[in-house]
Amino acid sequence: MSPTTTKVKELRSIPKRLKFDFTTFNPINNTFITYGVKEGSAQIECEIGINCHMLKLQISIIPLTMHIKDDKESTISANKGSDHAIKQQAFTFQELADVTENFSPEHLVDVGNFGKIYRGKLKETGEIIVVEQLDRYGSRGQREFLLQVMMLSFLNHPNLINLIGYCTEGDKRFLVHEYLPLGSLDQHLHDRPSKQKPLDWYTRMKIALGIAKGLEYMHHNASPPVIYRNLKPSNILLDKNFKAKLSDFGLSKLGPSGEKKYVSTSVVGTYGYIAPEYQKTGFLTMKADVYSFGVVLLELVTGRRAVDITKQTKEQNLVSWAHQILKEPSKFTELADPALQGNFPANGFNQALAVAAMCLQEEQTARPMMSDVITAIMYLSSGNLDDSIHSPPPEPIVAVKKLNLDGLLGHREFLVQVMMMSLFNHPNLVNLIGYCVEGEERILVHEYLPMGSLHHYLHDRSPKQKPPLDWYTRIRIALGVARGLECIHQSSPPIIHLNLKPSNVLLDCDFNAKLSNFKLAKIEPFSDKRINLEKVMLGAHDYFAPEDKITGLLTVKTDVYSFGVVLLELISGRRAVDLSRPSKEQNLVTWSQQRLNKPNKFPELADPLLQCEFPVKGFNQALAIAAKCLREEPSARPMMSDVVANLMCLTTDNYNGILV
Incomplete structure (x- = not known):
């Protein structure tokens, strides 16, 4: 069958009150062939060509439910593996006239x-609803109406508008959806009455988070994925609590499936929000929505429109104007909406700009996934960051790290590092100064730590180097690592580092420890059967907790186990795994646990380089902490806050007595 033909397989009688027209479908621009259903009830199954492969569109009238199926009859659904679409109510024109008092001006919202x-x-339930009359005629208007009903019938998420029903009587087309009392974001940002209070910072970030969650759901939970293609403030509606909901799905497209990386289509959308690669080539991917999100985030931060011809020529395009300022951190505050009156956290403001800048990268592969954006935005909406505006002091010396990328995974790990390191400002986490995304180059710029990594001092120290680390320096390093983990574990939501090992613990000139390399970091709890744990554990396999390798369920207790391994390395001077040793001593944890059950063998665990210069009680207490962190059952391991409290006692000479 040709992709441009439509086959009506079944037609039964339907009540005369329902009239439904199917519009023409063109495989080049996704328009539908017109088929009219005038009478009776019907279930119509049409084969149509979408994106050069065959899909089946099955439509049941009264109530209208829609399923899109591929060649293998796998139902398109909001939840992968689900076989259910959401049933909508079919309204008559008279019913809608009744609830709006014959569409009186008093009921006109916009x-x-x-x-x-x-x-x-609604008389039956008392529910307040919105009746949207669609006046656009022709095949495109019909197609957009059908798309809206179809998309909202199988997408179900708190950050997407809830479709209640529709009306298709004669040439009339109405959508009926939930009522959002606060209107659109556009009204609050760009069309706000002078007496109305402007949105505060945290409300803006809450709205941004809601938008990101809605897009992430469409991109990664719908199967196949859906590209929104219509993100702008006027399509973002707000409930009474300022929860954002995406609306108007008339331009939405099914994303690429199988091995395809993009959908080829005509360019539609609103100028100022269209991604450059889509505008130039017509090649559409989910990263086009990410770009549009970056524009909307800039609007939330600046209060400016995406395009404003009332401003000076150089400032008319928001993205172009912002790009120039983003090159100079000292000018960042020029991007703040004057209506905020400076009431926003400095770190949060800078982080929001960093997220927007990443989303607006010219190269689409350099833009983050919406799931990564959510990680960053969740912090900005919670008020966890500091509440004063200031600029960080300049760093006289920096470290420039050029990353070797490995396909899409490598790009994602780079983006995760930028976002995670931008989120936190803690003395035991490495400070990210900036980054470079140019062509295929991905470079991180962070503070310079002159003493290098803990690995160099424990496992790669030449005899000509400085003396080995003494006991109190080792404990101070352990305390710094513990405090860094405590910080990311107590954030909201908690972050799992997932990459703790001596080579990722950097040391400043005073041997203060700083955690680095956040490329594997995840939000807790993290469980994804699709993840390749062997790939994740490639660099830190010997530090992963036993349950992670079995179940794939990652929690902060994974980091606690890894900390126990690192603490054992600090105490013993041994590597987590050392194949140069006898077979029974190659695995540090296994070898140590055999001695931790016998106090008389504790001295065997001490690094010979310490030459017994450490307090007996402190040594035993450090072993006890390590043993607790390495317990088989995750719930039996301590929280890092408890570890910090115990280690603080060991940094002083209270635990005296020399081990002999």
């Missing part, structure tokens, strides 16, 4: 791009 929008009230 006049949108496609028609008038009314507020009504």
Whole structure:
């Protein structure tokens, strides 16, 4: 069958009150062939060509439910593996006229791009609803109406508008959806009455988080993925608590499936929000939505429109104007919406700009996934960052780290590092100064730690180097590592480092420890059967907790186990795994646990380089902490806050007595 033909397989009688027209479908631009259903009830199954492969569109009238199936009959659904679409109510024109008092001006809420929008009230339930009249005629208008009903019938998420029903009577097309009392984001940012209070910083970030969650759901939970293609403030509606909900799915597209990386289509959208690669080539990917999100995030931060011809020529395009300022950190505050009156956290403000800048990268592969954006935005909406505006002191010496990328995974790990390191400001986490994304180059710029990594001092120290680390320096390093982990574990939501080992513990000139390399970091709890744990554990396999390798469920207790291994390395001077030793001593944890059960063998665990210069009680207490962290059952391991409290006692000479 040709991709441009439609086959009506089954037609039964339906009530005369329902009339439904199917519009023409063109495989080049995804428009539908028109088929009219005038009478009776029907279930129509059409084969149509979408994106050069065959899909089946099955539509059941009364109530309308839609399933899109591929050649293998796998149902498109909001939840992968689900076989259910959401049933919507079919309204008559008279029913909608009744709830809006014959579409009276008193019920008119707004006049949108496609028609008038009314507020009504369902008599049966008392629910306040919105009745949206679609006035656009022709095949494109019909297609957009059908797309809206179809998309909202199988997408179900708190950050997407809830479709209640529709009306297709004669040439009339109405959508009925939930009522959002606070209107659109556009009204609060760009069309705000002078007496209305402007959005505060945390409300803006809450809105950004809601938008990101809605897009992430469409990109990664719908199967196949859905590209929104219409993100702008006027399509973001707000409930009474300022929860953001995406609306108007008339331009949405099914994302690429199988081995395809993009969808080829005509360019549609709103100028100022369209990704450059899509505008130039017509090649559409989910990263086009990420770009649009970056524009909207800039609007939230600056209060400016994406395009404003009332401003000076150089400032009319928001992205172009912001790009120039983003090159100079000292000018960042020029991007702040004057309506905020300086009431925003400095770190949070800078982080929001960093997220926007990443989303607006010219090269689409350099833009983050929406799941990574959510990680960053969740912190900005919670108020965890400091609440004063200041600029960090300049760093006279920096470290420039050029990353060797390995395909999409490498790009994602780079983006995760930038976002994670931008989130935190803690003395035991390495400070990210900046980054470079140019062509295929990915470079991180962070503070310079002159003493290098802990690995160099424990396992790669030449005899000509400085003396080995003494006991109190080792404990101070352990305390710094513990405090760094405590910081990311107590954040909201908690972050799992997942890459703790001596080579990722950097030391400043006073041997203060700083955690680095956040490329594997995850939000807790993290469980994804699709993840390749062997790939994740490639660099830190010997530090992973036993349950992680079995179940794939990662928690902060994974880091606690890894800390126990590192603490054993500090105490013993041995590597986590050393194949140069006898077979029974190659695995440090296994070898140590055999001695931790016998106090008389504790001295065998001491690094010979210490030459017995350490306090007996402190040594025994450090072993006890390590043993607790290495317990087989995750719930039996301590929290890092408890580890910090115990280690603080060991940094002084209170535990005196020399081991002999």
